[in-house]
Amino acid sequence: MKVTSYFLQNATSNLEIPTGVPDWLNEVENIKIDAESVISSNVNGCFNLKMRYRTGRKAFKTTLKIEALIKENNETNWRDAQKPLGKVSSKLASTSDGDVQNYFKSREKIFKEALGLLQQDQKAQVIALCGMDGVGKTTMMEQLKKAVEDRKMFDWVVKVVIGQKINASSIQQTVAEYLQIPLTETSTTTRADRLRVTFGKISQERKEKVLVILDDVWEKVELKDIGLCPLPNGSKLLLTSREENVCTQIVAEDDLDLRVVRVDVMEKLEANNFFFQISKVSNPELKEMGVKIVKRCGFLPLAIKLIATNLRSKEKWAWKNTLRRLKKNELVKNVQKIVYKL
Structure with a gap:
């Protein structure tokens, strides 16, 4: 039984994960173990009626649980994710530089390096967290995001999850919601122009600083499609990707200063x-x-x-x-x- 396929299909898209899904996944894993124990049961002899009865009863109960989980899966409602606003609140609680260090002491140096590069007095325009799957790039990105918000290093923080398939229109819509502007244009090019103008006003007229985070980048993202070409003054880009060369391709066209932070x-x-x-x-x-x-x-x-x-x-x-x-x-x-x- 493909217990995670439906969850993964929605998790990698731009949909909000219902609150019950993690518990559902844990229950599925428990049922898998129960099912495997039934299959591996060694009931020898046709006269071992008591053991056969117990095994049969366990198999029946396991089957009912599986059917209930399948039904629950089919009834789960996936809906468009509600994006949080990107304006940094002045009421954010002050915390340490990332709770992740409580467990990952070896990451402290990496974390401080990335946080230092996000400082406005650094020349780095683009910072990329690179490493293999499951190494904790997104976890570190979230901790960096919290740190810059707590320190009020940027006036705006915009986060977009890219995923395996790039959808320019969806990315534009997410950015627009963070910037709190309506995006009614239908043309991708027109929408990109609208975002570029908005970023320009934030930078030039308001003198506000913006951090744009592109998480889970699998292939080259065209910065012009999200209004970041050229990258406005006071703006920085934070990427997470398995492939360092993908990050290099993103910044090559605009000749931006890229700093790669490797997460091991x-x-x-x-x-x-x-x-x-x-x-x-x-x-x-x-x-x-x-x-x-x-x-x-x-x-x-x-x-x-x-x-x-x-x-x-x-x-x-x-x-x-x-x-x-x-x-x-x-x-x-x-x-x-x-x-x-x-």
Whole structure:
């Protein structure tokens, strides 16, 4: 059963994820484990009626749960995401430079480097967070976004999730909503001109600073399509992408100053600590398996978080099954599908 396909299809589009979806996904994973335990049950002998009865009853209950989850999935309503306004509030609560450092101490240097490049006295016009899937680029981007808002480094913060397929019209609409302007034009070119004029007024007339964030960039985005060609004075661009060359292509036409900040996997010790903080396990035998699981996850934060959450409060056999599947790369493939942004 393709338990994540529907979720991923909507998560990678510009739709708002209903609040019940994460719980639904966790329940699906639990049902998968139950189903696998039924399939792997070894009931030998035609006279072992008691065991056959129990196995049959468990299979029946599992089937009913699966049907209920499918029904719930079909009844889930996906709707257009409501974009938050981009104007930075003066009432934002003051916090530290990113809660992510509580878990990812190895990222502190990377975080401070990126935050420094976002300072207005830096020459860098475009900052790109680059790294493999699941390494935590988007998490760090969100922490940087919060830090610049708390410090009031920019008057406007505009964030757009790009995804695998670029939709210029959708990107333009998102930017317009952040800038609090109606975008009634039907032509992509006309809409781009309207955005360019708006960015120009913000920069030249109001002397306000803008940070535009393009998250999950898979291929070249034409800056002229979103009114950022040329990039207005006082404006900066923050990108997250797996491919450094894609970021280079984006800035090449306008000859913008690009600074790449590489986000790597977690260090071994903090990866283990992160896993055990989530799974909340103290059993020495499970801890031993947990260390092996973390290693099989490649020290990727997202993979560790997903699997640790799933194993929390689970019994020993579930941990063994997870480790076995990781050794066969079964779970890795499923995690990679979810990573393609969650």
